[in-house]
Amino acid sequence: MEPVVSYLGVSALLFTIGGVGLCLRRNAIVLFMCVEMMLNAVNLAFVTFSKIHGNLDGQIAVFFVMVIAAAESAIGLAIILSVFRSVSSIETTDAAELKW
């Protein structure tokens, strides 16, 4: 096995851990952090493929993913704050019902 391939294995493992965490945890901020972890795993795969194929397109894709992640984190955390103000909890099970 080429050594670069083990990076892909690490990337898949990180994606899996993030995905399982997304299913298991109920705290909204931990969910957000698991999403960030999945994005990082994908970024790692992009950079690895960029090295394999020998051009920079993968790294440019990682750059744009980082930009999107930054914007998404700002808005996501603002949403979490707004929900916290009305529901007083950030567990997703407490915000599961529509307002009656």
Next chain:
Amino acid sequence: MSFIEFVFAAVAIGSALGVVGFRNPLTGAFSLILHLLSVAGLYALLGAHFLAVAQVVVYAGAIMVLVLFVLMLLNLKRESGRKMGLLRGMVTVGIAGMLFVSVAGPMLSHFDNLSSVGLSEAAKASEGGVKAIGQALYGRYIVQFELSSLVLLIGVVGAVMLAKRKTVKLEPRQGGMGGE
């Protein structure tokens, strides 16, 4: 894998498990910071030097500070939940295994066609030095670059609008309280 690659990968996987595993979300946030720093190390080992530094500045230096702010201001208790019994654990591992195979399978089966000969001379062209990335960003990907600045502007404006406290207007009281 050389020793230092192994160390970075092990720290990345370990801190990823920490993010998912720790009950206290603040410890999970610190674990995620460690994860981001080790992934930055992996980028540097793969030759993406600018991306490694950008990862530290953007992810570990800005996004996680935002997460820490929210966590410290909300002052949370530990998450309540059912404990992870044996059946639940096995189902979790099973689903995780299926997810891993479905993600890693297509990526790794790709390599029956590639030989490792082309790796060494192609590798130099993918050295992510700042000049090369700058030329690519401002050359071929200029439209996406401008659009990403628009996305960031939307992010800033949206976050401010969502997080603003709505001020309550008080109606003037009808009639006095006495003393007149």
Next chain:
Amino acid sequence: MVELLILLIKVVIVMNLALVLGSTCTWLERKGSALIQDRVGANRAGAFVESDRWYLKPVLPIVRLMGWLGVINTLLCDSLKGLTKEDFIPEGSSKFLHAMAPVVAVLPIMLAFAVLPLAPDFYAWGYYVHPRVAPIDAGILFVLAMGSVAVYGIAIAGWTGNNKFSVLGSLRAVAQMISYELPMGLVFVALIVIYGSLDVYTMVEKQQELLWGVVPAWGIVYQPVGFVILLLAGMAETKRGPFDLPEAESELTAGYFTEYSGMKFLLFWLGEFAEIALLALLLALLFFGGWDIPWVTLPKGVWWAALVGHAVLMAKVIFFCLLQIVIRWTLPRFRYDQLMNLGWKMLLPVALLNLVVTAIVKVLV
């Protein structure tokens, strides 16, 4: 093998330099603040030491002089005091995080010294020595990255204090630090535009020439506004000078320092003075020509030229350390909203304007 040895020697020298500069700044602060405030300062410890042993007699006048100057008091007595104080950990907080916070605050600052060159290149016994520990591609961005990571030490320190005042104080400090990273980054970008490279060594090399034959092509000639912005933003980032509200809070109510005593507190303190040295080194390298003596050119690659260059650089660094110390002890501190106003409403637009003007001038000229 020889490269590894050279690397090890470089690491030892740079670490030494960072720590020695930090400690010297501690002493300069004590004596300098005393002189500014028209008092004498520490001059008792070790000033009157006498001995009958014959092998100590030649050394004792120097020891007495250093004691009179306050060096022994600051460097020896304070360190011993810090080492022997009781080290308490607030109840209910994690021991591990409480111990890690000073490390996380100080380690990035020490790492940032690794990408800054300390002398011109030279040849020694046939080996080419480049006096920089880590010649990475994105040189100056690494310094910015390390400034971003140092924020977490403050956040963890406030959190493990386990009281509301500590947390709020540390959040204020974190907000201040991340606000002032922006003008700093923009000044670095303007410098990259002028010098065409991210590498600090290249920037210093390009400052060795003369502009129009008369004026040395130093950074301050190209970027006077950038120098002022970097000085202000750097002092605010390191929570020094008139921007030290997070530390003043520990005098007024409580701040992130409160629950620390003994060696951990001294580690925070040393980190702060190492940050002073880092900012001074950055200013000297980026804006004042590094190891350049204005109208004198020394031969390249000779070992004694490197030594002279290093001495000149250290003189400039000490000048900037003294400048920061004098500014701190002269000006009253800002209120928090004045501080944030300065960062967002004054420094950031000025830094953006500086960048635009620099880019326009670079394209036209």
